Amino acid sequence: MVFDLFKSSLPDGFLAGACDMHSHLLPGVDDGFKSFEDSMEGLAKLKAKGFVKAKMTPHFMKDYPENIRETIEHKYQDFLQKAGNDLPMELTLGGEYMLDSHFLNRFEEGFLTLDKMQSLVLCETSYMMMDPMAKDMLYQVMLKGYQPVIAHPERYMYASKPMYKRWKDREYLFQLNLFSLSGVYGKPAEEKARMMLKEGLYDYVGTDLHRVANLESKISSIKLSKKELDRLSVLLENNKKL
Ligand SMILES: [Fe+2]
Numbered sequence: 001m002v003f004d005l006f007k008s009s010l011p012d013g014f015l016a017g018a019c020d021m022h023s024h025l026l027p028g029v030d031d032g033f034k035s036f037e038d039s040m041e042g043l044a045k046l047k048a049k050g051f052v053k054a055k056m057t058p059h060f061m062k063d064y065p066e067n068i069r070e071t072i073e074h075k076y077q078d079f080l081q082k083a084g085n086d087l088p089m090e091l092t093l094g095g096e097y098m099l100d101s102h103f104l105n106r107f108e109e110g111f112l113t114l115d116k117m118q119s120l121v122l123c124e125t126s127y128m129m130m131d132p133m134a135k136d137m138l139y140q141v142m143l144k145g146y147q148p149v150i151a152h153p154e155r156y157m158y159a160s161k162p163m164y165k166r167w168k169d170r171e172y173l174f175q176l177n178l179f180s181l182s183g184v185y186g187k188p189a190e191e192k193a194r195m196m197l198k199e200g201l202y203d204y205v206g207t208d209l210h211r212v213a214n215l216e217s218k219i220s221s222i223k224l225s226k227k228e229l230d231r232l233s234v235l236l237e238n239n240k241k242l
Helices: 037-050 069-086 103-111 134-143 161-169 177-181 187-198 215-220 226-240
Strands: 018-020 051-056 091-093 095-097 120-124 145-149 173-175 205-206
Touching: 037 051, 037 177, 037 205, 037 215, 051 095, 069 091, 069 103, 095 173, 103 134, 103 177, 120 134, 120 173, 134 145, 173 177, 173 187, 177 215, 187 226
Parallel strands: 018 051, 051 091, 095 120, 120 145, 145 173, 173 205
Antiparallel strands: none
8 A cells, every 4th residue: 555655753642641561761770771860861751752651671581680579679669769759650660581591480489560460471582592491481471370471572583474473373462662663673673563563463562761862863763654653552552551
């Protein structure tokens, strides 16, 4: 369709009322925000773009062995206390869990989930390859009554359309990284994000924000067709139910 070839920026107010369900805004715990001040600036900028809620989802992976549930919960409480009434939006705490050799240990402490029902677990793999045990890990997640949400599937270099469809057949949910659509992760990730959006494979969308720099330009460089905008709106609505 010729109409689908015309792409434009996100309309003003498109993100009004949005909930960011994936961010590294909790400072000093992973490769995301480094200081309290940076995080507050990040939250203020998200607010200026229309976001009214954010989930802090720090990395739980073998590279950050000190990130266990108890430690992260304490740091989150410290952050809330320090921010006090200056907090520009509603916050909740989740986690982003790498499917690596430490993953199965997480069952003991329980997962920091994305939703009120405490069911949705945000999971990621490395960009280059999937751990050979990842499928079993995800099976265990489901056996325990959790629902895996795969973070930014478009960014996995090893993954392609047939694999995404197999994952959907196993009932994993998918979270789009908003900025994949602006090409910041490269052309292949952008093309896969557009394909997956078109195929209706995504369930949620998040910023996966790691730092405050270039937030505005990353958002303004997203160019979408009318159909893509409509599909993205559906994901934003799904986020609001979390
Ligand atoms: Fe992330």
